[in-house]
Amino acid sequence: MTILDRSEWYDIARETNWTPTFVTEEELFPEVMTGGLGVTRDKWEKYDEPYKTSYPEYVKIQREKDAGAYSVKAALERNKLFETADPGWISILKSHYGGLALGEYAAMSAEARMTRFGPAPGMRNMATFGMLDENRHTQLQLYFPHEHCSKDRQFDWAVKAYHTNEWAAIATRRMVDDLFLGRDAISIAIMLTFAFETGFTNMQFLGLSSDAAEVGDYTFSSLISSIQTDESRHAQIGGPALEVLIANGKKAEAERMVYQGIAGAWRLFCVLTGPSMDYNTPLAHRKHSFKEFMQEWIIGQFERSLIDLGLDLPWYWDKLVAEFDYMHHAYQLGLWYWRPTIWWNPAAGVTPDERDWLEEKYPGWNDTFGKCWDVIIENVVAGRMDKTYPETLPILCNMSQLPICAIPGNGWNVKDYPLEYQGRTYHFNSEIDRWMFQQSPERYRDHMSLVDRLLAGQIQPPDIGGILKYMNIAPGECGDDAHKYAWADAYRVNPFSKSAA
Amino acid sequence: MTMPEILKPLKTWEHLSGARRKPSEYEIVSTNLHYSTDDQNSPFELDPNFDIALWFKKYRNESPIKHPDWNSFRDPDEIVYRTYNLIQDGQEAYVFGLLDQFSDREHDKALSPSWVALLGRLYTPNRYLFHSLQMHSAYICQMAQASTISNCATYQTADHLRWLTHTAYRTAELAKVHGAAGFGLNEKNRWLSDPAWLDIRELVEKALVAWDWAESFVVLNLIVKPSIEGATIRSLGESARRNGDTLLGLLSDAQLVDASRHQKWSRALVKKMLEQDENREQLRVWIRKWMPLAKAAINSYCQYLVEVPDAAERSIATVEEFHASLGL
Numbered sequence: 001m002t003i004l005d006r007s008e009w010y011d012i013a014r015e016t017n018w019t020p021t022f023v024t025e026e027e028l029f030p031e032v033m034t035g036g037l038g039v040t041r042d043k044w045e046k047y048d049e050p051y052k053t054s055y056p057e058y059v060k061i062q063r064e065k066d067a068g069a070y071s072v073k074a075a076l077e078r079n080k081l082f083e084t085a086d087p088g089w090i091s092i093l094k095s096h097y098g099g100l101a102l103g104e105y106a107a108m109s110a111e112a113r114m115t116r117f118g119p120a121p122g123m124r125n126m127a128t129f130g131m132l133d134e135n136r137h138t139q140l141q142l143y144f145p146h147e148h149c150s151k152d153r154q155f156d157w158a159v160k161a162y163h164t165n166e167w168a169a170i171a172t173r174r175m176v177d178d179l180f181l182g183r184d185a186i187s188i189a190i191m192l193t194f195a196f197e198t199g200f201t202n203m204q205f206l207g208l209s210s211d212a213a214e215v216g217d218y219t220f221s222s223l224i225s226s227i228q229t230d231e232s233r234h235a236q237i238g239g240p241a242l243e244v245l246i247a248n249g250k251k252a253e254a255e256r257m258v259y260q261g262i263a264g265a266w267r268l269f270c271v272l273t274g275p276s277m278d279y280n281t282p283l284a285h286r287k288h289s290f291k292e293f294m295q296e297w298i299i300g301q302f303e304r305s306l307i308d309l310g311l312d313l314p315w316y317w318d319k320l321v322a323e324f325d326y327m328h329h330a331y332q333l334g335l336w337y338w339r340p341t342i343w344w345n346p347a348a349g350v351t352p353d354e355r356d357w358l359e360e361k362y363p364g365w366n367d368t369f370g371k372c373w374d375v376i377i378e379n380v381v382a383g384r385m386d387k388t389y390p391e392t393l394p395i396l397c398n399m400s401q402l403p404i405c406a407i408p409g410n411g412w413n414v415k416d417y418p419l420e421y422q423g424r425t426y427h428f429n430s431e432i433d434r435w436m437f438q439q440s441p442e443r444y445r446d447h448m449s450l451v452d453r454l455l456a457g458q459i460q461p462p463d464i465g466g467i468l469k470y471m472n473i474a475p476g477e478c479g480d481d482a483h484k485y486a487w488a489d490a491y492r493v494n495p496f497s498k499s500a501a
Numbered sequence: 502m503t504m505p506e507i508l509k510p511l512k513t514w515e516h517l518s519g520a521r522r523k524p525s526e527y528e529i530v531s532t533n534l535h536y537s538t539d540d541q542n543s544p545f546e547l548d549p550n551f552d553i554a555l556w557f558k559k560y561r562n563e564s565p566i567k568h569p570d571w572n573s574f575r576d577p578d579e580i581v582y583r584t585y586n587l588i589q590d591g592q593e594a595y596v597f598g599l600l601d602q603f604s605d606r607e608h609d610k611a612l613s614p615s616w617v618a619l620l621g622r623l624y625t626p627n628r629y630l631f632h633s634l635q636m637h638s639a640y641i642c643q644m645a646q647a648s649t650i651s652n653c654a655t656y657q658t659a660d661h662l663r664w665l666t667h668t669a670y671r672t673a674e675l676a677k678v679h680g681a682a683g684f685g686l687n688e689k690n691r692w693l694s695d696p697a698w699l700d701i702r703e704l705v706e707k708a709l710v711a712w713d714w715a716e717s718f719v720v721l722n723l724i725v726k727p728s729i730e731g732a733t734i735r736s737l738g739e740s741a742r743r744n745g746d747t748l749l750g751l752l753s754d755a756q757l758v759d760a761s762r763h764q765k766w767s768r769a770l771v772k773k774m775l776e777q778d779e780n781r782e783q784l785r786v787w788i789r790k791w792m793p794l795a796k797a798a799i800n801s802y803c804q805y806l807v808e809v810p811d812a813a814e815r816s817i818a819t820v821e822e823f824h825a826s827l828g829l
Contacts, residue, residue, distance in 0.1 A: 002604040003597060004673055012685055013669035016632035018693060022706040032552045055659070055666040056593040063586040070583065105534040105648065108655065115639035115658060121632070128635060128662045131642065131655050136582045139530035146513065146529050153510045160515060162536040170546060173536065177545035181537065182553045401546070443551045476508030 006054050013054070014121040017041065033117040035184030039248045047120030047244055051236045058129055062136070065226055069140060072222040081217055082148060087482040088280040088347035089215050093145065094154050095280075095344045096208070098161035099168070099272050101141040103176045108134035110180035110188045114237065117185040120244075123237055130193075130234035137227050144223055153476045157343035166471040167393075167450050168271065168335075168342055171401040175268040178443065179261055186241060187257055194238025195261025198305065199298050200269050201231050207277065207293045214285035242309050251311070259314040260439060262302065263432050266320060267400040274328025275335055278358070279349030280482070289361040291324045316432045323430075325362055329369045330405040337376075338390050339479040340464070341471060347482040350377070352490050364411060371409035380488045391464060396449040398426040399433035421445070516572075527579035533572050534648035538562075556712075561644050565783045566715035566774055571646035576653050577769045578762055585656050589663065596667065596755050600674075603748040609678040616744040620675060621682050623805060624749065626691040626698055627733055628668040633705040634729075635661035637721045644714035653766040660759040667752055700801040701729065704794045715774070719787045722767040727823050728795040730760045731816030732802045736809050743808040764823070771827045784829050795820065 020028050025041065036044075053061075082090065111134055114127035145158040161169045180192035205228035212221035245254040277290040288296070299321065306313060314320070336346045350358075350373045358365040379387040394403040395416070404427060406414045417428040421441055428434040437444050453459055459470045468474065511518045516533050537557065543549035544557040580588075603609075612620075635658050642654035676684035692698050708720040738753025774780045796817055803813035 003601050004670060009669045009673035012672050013628070013666055015689070016629055016665070018629060018689060020706045021693070022703045023710050027710050028706065032556060055663045056590075056597060059586045059590040059593055063583075063590045066583040066586060102534055102536060106537075109535075109643040109651070112639040112643040112651075112655070112658070116636045116643070124632075124636065124639075125662060128639070128658055131639065132582065132585075132659055135652065135655050138534060139582050142530045143526065149514065150510050150512050153508050156511065156515050158514075159533060163533070163539055173546035177537075177547050182545040182547055182551070184553070440551075443547050446548045446550065447546065474508050475506075 006052070006057070010052060010054065014125055016121040016124075017045070029117060029119060031184075033113065033184055034119060035186035036119055037186070037245065037250045037253050039119075039245060039250060041119045043248050044119040044123075044244055046247070047122050047240050049122045049126045049236060049240055051126070051233050053129065053233070058132070062132070062230075065229065066136070069223055069226045073144060073219050076219045077147075081219070082151060085215060085217060086282040086347075087345060088282055088349070089217065090152075091344040091346060091482050092208070092211075092276045092280045093148075093217075093220060094152075094157065095168075095272060095276065095342075096204075097141055097145040097155070097158035098343050099172050099268075100204075101138055101145075101158050102162035103172060104134050104137040104141060106176045106181040107192060108138065110134075110183070110192055111234070113183075114185045114188055118189070119186070120241075123185075123189065123241065126234060126237050130237065133230040133234055136230065140223060140227065144219065154343050154345070154479075157477070160472075161343060164472040165450070166341065166343065166473055167338075167396075167401070170450060171271065172268060174399075174401045175264050179264045182443070186245075189238045189241040190254065190257045191261035191264070192238075193235045194242060194305075195258055196265045197231050197235035198238070199262070199301050200265045201235075202228065202297055202301070204269065204273050205231065207273070207288075207297065210287055211277065211281050211285060214287060215282065239305070239309070242311070246310060255311050255314075256439060258306070258311065259316070260436055262314060263316065263320070263436055266298075266323075267402060267433075270323070270328045271331040271335070271402055275332040275346065275349075278328065278361070279332050279354075280347045283351075283354050283357055286357070290328055291361065294324045316435070319430065319432060326368070326407045326411075327405075329358075329362070329365065330407070331402065333369065333372055333408075334394065334403045334405060336481070337388070338394075339481065340389065341468065341473065342479040343473065343477055345479045345482040348373075348376075348485075348487055351487045354487075368407050368409040368411040377488060377491050380485055381491050389464075392462075393451050393454060393467065395427060396451045397429035397433050398444065398447075398449055398452075399428055399436050401449055402429065404429045525579060527576070527581050530581055531576075531649050531652055535646070535651065538571070538646060557644070560712045561646065561714045564713050564715045566780050568646070568773065568777055568780075571773075572649070574647050574649045574770060574773045576649055577765050580652070580656055580762075585659075589659075592755060592758065593663075596752065599748060599751055599755075600670065604674065608746075608748055609675060612679075612746060613744065616741075616746060617675070617679050617682050619740075619744075619805070620746075620749075621684055621687060622691055622695060623697055623733070623737060623802070625668060625672045625675070625684055626688040626695070628665050628672070628688060629692040630698075630701060630705065630729060630733060631661050631665040631668060633709060634721070634726065635665060637705070637709055637717070637725070640709075641714065641718050641721065644717065646714070650770060653763075653770075657759075657763050660763070663759065664756050667756070671749075671752070697802050697805050700794070700798040701733070704728070704791075704798045707794065708791070715783075716787050718767075718770065719784060720791050722763060723771070723788065723824065723827075723829075724791045724795050724820070726760065726763060727820045728799050728816065730757065731819050732799045732812065734760070736803055736806050736812035736816060739809045739812070740806045768827060771829070775828060781829070788824055788829055792820075 108131050111127045111130035115124050115131060118124045118127055142158055145155050148155040162173060179196055180188045183191060205224045209221045209225040242254050274290045335342060336348055339346055355366060355370060376388055397404050404416055417431055417434045419426045419434050419437060426437060454462055459466050513524050517524045517528055537544040541562050544554050547554065638654050638658035638661055642651045642658060645651040645654060672685050692702060704725060708725050711717050711720050734753045734756055738750045741749035774784065799816045800813045803816060806812045
């Protein structure tokens with residue numbers, strides 16, 4: 001056996017930069033697609049990807065991984081998980097696939113941007129594997145939900161969601177487009193791989209994977225933990241890109257990109273993962289609260305990796321950490337109240353026992369969010385269902401495209417953060433969202449939120465029926481309470497036990 | 502408001518449910534995945550006219566090549582990620598088996614000095630060329646009008662990294678045995694200034710900045726790839742066999758398996774484009790525009806393959822026959 005060790009030829013495979021002479025350097029790597037803040041391409045020669053692999057190793061390992069993921073699925077096909085699992089868990093699967101499958105495909109395009117326009121050959125080669133990885137993640141996360149299509153129309157949204165103007169889909173597209181699909185190669189390396197994949201996908205994939213195993217959904221658990229092993233490899237494209245920027249006097253600009261990436265990703269995970277963990281996952285199977293996951297996976301991880309690179313914590317760090325206590329509870333209220341406008345059936349998650357858990361994990365919950373749920377519960381118990389549905393849209397943030405909301409009840413802190421820019425007033429959910437807009441207003445200026453479109457007459461008739469039509473969501477797809485309001489029975493027996501804590 | 506009909510579950514995705522047969526795994530996981538093509542005026546959920554939005558509007562949405570239903574394109578090989586790895590893991594096992602055997606037989610020691618010199622001049626600089634094909638394929642992936650097209654470009658991107666990898670590996674092996682020949686050291690200079698490579702480099706540099714997505718596809722898959730596959734892979738491989746370098750001949754054949762797969766989807770995409778008769782003339786315009794550079798590239802390179810005197814002529818004829826067979 002005389003096969004050379006990878007280290008003997010690896011460097012040759014990444015010595016592929018040359019200075020073009022038939023076109024200019026700027027033509028070959030245009031600023032709009034490459035980015036890089038004016039750091040010249042020769043400086044990128046120092047780029048060194050920490051995770052090294054090669055084509056033959058990649059196809060071998062990935063072949064084995066796929067054999068694992070697909071065989072778990074095949075082996076468990078006859079188990080009756082879909083029929084026996086808690087409806088809240090099924091809702092997590094629907095929101096996950098609809099929110100992620102086509103986003104993974106957008107990430108493939110973003111990896112392709114780094115493969116074509118990345119200034120360093122090592123980055124371009126790693127991004128080639130990244131393209132393949134994201135291709136894999138799209139295909140797995142379409143193949144797995146597809147088998148449920150014939151049982152439940154909402155599973156069609158695994159592929160449909162991104163093609164609609166459904167509000168959560170708009171918010172998801174905003175994040176995906178702003179953090180990677182609509183960015184240059186260097187920004188993608190930082191915002192997608194460093195900010196988004198290093199921290200947040202870790203949480204969605206490892207956090208949900210552990211919940212899935214608890215619930216007994218081993219197919220989903222093995223699927224997403226297999227995906228995460230790819231993510232943790234190609235997420236390492238961003239770190240050395242930051243090192244090059246910092247070494248060439250661009251620390252402040254690099255920090256700004258990291259901060260935008262973290263803030264953008266946080267909003268999306270807050271609305272998708274937060275309610276999944278704290279409301280939809282059956283109480284008996286919750287290992288940690290969303291806040292605990294955030295503290296363990298996000299805070300610790302980001303603080304370590306930022307410090308390692310010599311970067312400062314974001315100016316908004318304390319504000320973001322403070323949001324762990326309330327923002328996803330506010331989004332959960334919105335998701336449940338506007339349930340006909342989403343493609344999964346949200347669990348209310350507010351039985352007396354669940355409220356005890358919420359109060360324990362988030363002291364003060366009963367006095368704030370609980371007060372809103374009290375009203376909902378009273379209406380449900382009294383059969384006044386019309387009062388539990390919306391008649392129009394909430395005010396939306398011009399950055400996140402999510403409702404402007406915060407703490408209700410005794411902790412009231414809901415506030416609009418407006419900004420006048422070139423004659424238009426924009427509305428934001430927080431100082432962080434407004435700051436994001438101010439970093440590059442030209443990226444957002446003429447975008448219209450769903451509410452802006454309603455007010456401009458683009459949605460007709462301007463009522464909930466017209467809005468649903470505009471969102472392309474119809475009965476049979478529209479969400480409803482996951483447990484068909486059975487959770488309210490506890491309050492029918494004793495309506496005064498709602499604030500158990 | 503009048504309540505619309507209640508939608509029932511379907512057997513597959515709504516967009517595939519009209520077909521009379523059960524969709525294949527390929528269709529389930531590959532079709533209708535680009536959402537940035539939905540609103541022609543605003544590709545992203547951002548300002549409709551910021552710089553990257555303008556790039557996509559200009560070079561993709563406003564391309565002179567039009568089709569009302571790009572999503573109807575299908576890869577004739579119906580490759581999905583997991584079959585791609587199955588195929589290529591098998592192919593790599595074969596190639597690394599060859600590398601192992603030939604190394605055990607001390608193959609490189611038996612090569613003649615003149616052939617070793619020619620390898621340094623005409624073979625190992627290929628890694629720059631193959632890398633440019635990798636980059637260019639990735640551009641088509643991100644700009645294509647349909648996910649079924651992007652997927653073909655994704656696997657093609659990876660295949661070119663495969664070719665680059667083989668070349669880098671052989672470069673390191675040759676450097677061990679023929680240290681004085683400059684393997685691993687001289688390739689960039691050859692690529693930049695050797696007359697064998699200048700015209701090829703002119704072709705690929707200019708091709709890389711043909712931004713219209715359809716022109717980018719035409720120049721890469723109908724011009725650059727068939728040209729260089731004829732010259733720097735097939736003809737060089739023939740030359741290798743005539744110089745006792747059986748290994749390079751076999752390696753070239755292994756890469757040409759990928760190339761023929763690339764030609765299959767290229768043929769299918771041209772067929773899709775030609776469903777709109779108005780597209781034919783524009784495709785011909787591009788072929789006329791790029792062929793002179795391609796011919797120059799083939800001629801400059803092949804003149805040094807003295808054991809294959811008709812290499813240039815045959816390579817050019819193969820490219821032209823390919824175009825003719827496409828109706829172009």
